Amino acid sequence: MEFKMKKDVGFYADLGFGRLDVASDEEYGFRPYQLLVASVAVCSGGVLRKILNKMRQEFSDIEIKTDVERNSEEADRVEKITVHFRITGTNLSESKLERAMELTRKNCSMVQSVIGSIEVHETFEIIPKPPVSK
Known part of the structure; x- marks a missing residue:
């Protein structure tokens, strides 16, 4: 997996099933x-x-x-x-x-x-x- 930094908060990865957003704040991802x-x-x-x-x-x-x-x-x-x-x-x-x-x-x-x-x-x-x- 490869994660890229998001502009505001957190990171994301584009995976086979879709985009996974991960952050310390639920407003921006899991x-x-x-x-x-x-x-x-x-x-x-x-x-x-x-x-x-x-x-x-x-x-x-x-x-x-x-x-x-x-x-x-x-x-x-x-x-x-x-x-x-x-x-x-x-x-x-x-x-x-x-x-x-x-x-x-x-x-x-x-x-x-x-x-x-x-x-x-x-x-x-x-x-x-x-x-x-x-």
Whole structure:
């Protein structure tokens, strides 16, 4: 990736999917910590999705909610990211989901990249999918 300085604040990169604007002020682009958290969350979500498909779990949706703890005394350092998955599906096995979470953590490159410097905590909840009425 190549980033170029913007006239006002921040930097940008022209990527295959479009332009990525990054700045310390949300008015001018994504904040760097938002991209870090998004990378961890979405990488985990993508890995979880693949694993659930391989486990033949019937799910129709995965929502991801994050919470971030930062240390204002150390340059607003990201210290902990909590990633909570809301998985909607039919006949989802809690034990299989627990195993899927272990595999997700092990196989998500973004989580593996921050281990040792940022605590990543993953949780999930099952949202039963209502039966389709005929």
